Amino acid sequence: MEITDVAVVGRDIPLADDFPVSYEDHRTTDHVFVRLHTDDGTTGDGEGTALPWFTGETTRSMVAFLDDWLVPRIEGSTVEDATRELATFGSDFPHNAGGKAAVELALLDLQSKRAGVPLWELLGVRHRETVPCVYPVPGLSPERAREVAESGVDAGYRRFKIKATGDIPPDVARIDAVLDQLPADATARVDANTGWETYPRAKRAITAIADTAKIEYFEQPVAPDRPEDLQKLWEDTGIPVYADEFVHAPGDVERIGREGLARGCHLKLAKTGSLRTMADMARIADRYRLNATAVSAFGTSLEATAILHLAAVIPAIPAACELDPTLLADDPTDDPLVVGPETPVPDGPGIGVSLDDSLFE
Structure with a gap:
């Protein structure tokens, strides 16, 4: 199964209601969404959600990390090679938890669909x-x-x-x-x-x-x-x-x-x-x-x-x-x-x- 296309979308999503915490009066959340397309028509979806006060990430930084660094390394590769690349690159390239999480979830979604089993x-x-x-x-x-x-x-x-x-x-x-x-x-x-x-x-x-x-x-x-x-x-x-x-x-x-x-x-x-x-x-x-x-x-x-x-x-x-x-x-x-x-x-x-x-x- 080869990954033929990787779609990346960032979005700031407002909260349904005020959610004050010690860091701020929280009003919006930072997200990046990934969809992997394969040559057999299967898709895998993933999401990265940033907590800026934990990791310094934002919606825009997650999208930039994926577009500039991670997507070029997995697009056109097999799911197995992409999984290995994520593990190797993820350990060598520090931080950027949100972007890595989005790709890993999409790969896990693909792998469990292919195996016909739930993610767990x-x-x-x-x-x-x-x-x-x-x-x-x-x-x-x-x-x-x-x-x-x-x-x-x-x-x-x-x-x-x-x-x-x-x-x-x-x-x-x-x-x-x-x-x-x-x-x-x-x-x-x-x-x-x-x-x-x-x-x-x-x-x-x-x-x-x-x-x-x-x-x-x-x-x-x-x-x-x-x-x-x-x-x-x-x-x-x-x-x-x-x-x-x-x-x-x-x-x-x-x-x-x-x-x-x-x-x-x-x-x-x-x-x-x-x-x-x-x-x-x-x-x-x-x-x-x-x-x-x-x-x-x-x-x-x-x-x-x-x-x-x-x-x-x-x-x-x-x-x-x-x-x-x-x-x-x-x-x-x-x-x-x-x-x-x-x-x-x-x-x-x-x-x-x-x-x-x-x-x-």
Whole structure:
């Protein structure tokens, strides 16, 4: 099977609603989409979603990287040669996770379609047929955050994620408001996106929360260059702490497990640039008895479904994973993923979601 054409499209997609986080009042997301055409008429679709504050990438930089560097290396080659070229070039050429991820997903889509199997079969052994998911609560005012949480409860969710913005008094008020709204069988994880910065500030925020009984864990409350603070917060508060911004590669998971820095870690395609690498990181986490949370960070239904396949093969996940394409105002796919408290993993060939043809016109 030879790749006869590679189509690349970049798009900034607005969010469906305001989504304040510690970095900014988030309003748009950065995406690059790839479609591989082969000589037998098969197509493979891929997506790269950038998180500029994590990797420095943007829509325009992802498109330029693909057009100038990666597409010329795979166009006209077989799928097998393109896969090898991506692995070699990806290790030699640093960064650019979004562009690499888009091409790898498109190749995986092609390979699993050709084999007639769902994507998860190329990633590992399936541990679950459905994936539990959380309901996100942005860094809004306590009143609005409570309303968002109430919508999630009404939809049947019992696992929530509350964003903190780094401003401790409003963060605590928001967390208290949401926790008070949740039923007795519900839990929430709190994501500060490094916004509490240091151990003293994070400890002050955590101890100010009225009732932490429903808190599942705190996600990266401190700066990524302070991994020891994660461990100290976990030890001193008794509440699990997970690493996110600290985790970009398998070696980071190894360090967390070896040094006991956190209870778990977050795996994102925008950081690693490879779904296969994420599967390897999940297996490393399992060796150290760490949980691994699979996350689609503002991806469309294409990326979110790929992460769903990954979540199916992760040995140990926490209470729920994170994927919600409805956060976007536009989802340019042919069959948008419907996410619920328990989301089924597709069992057809490939990723199971294709990009809309109009995207490439």
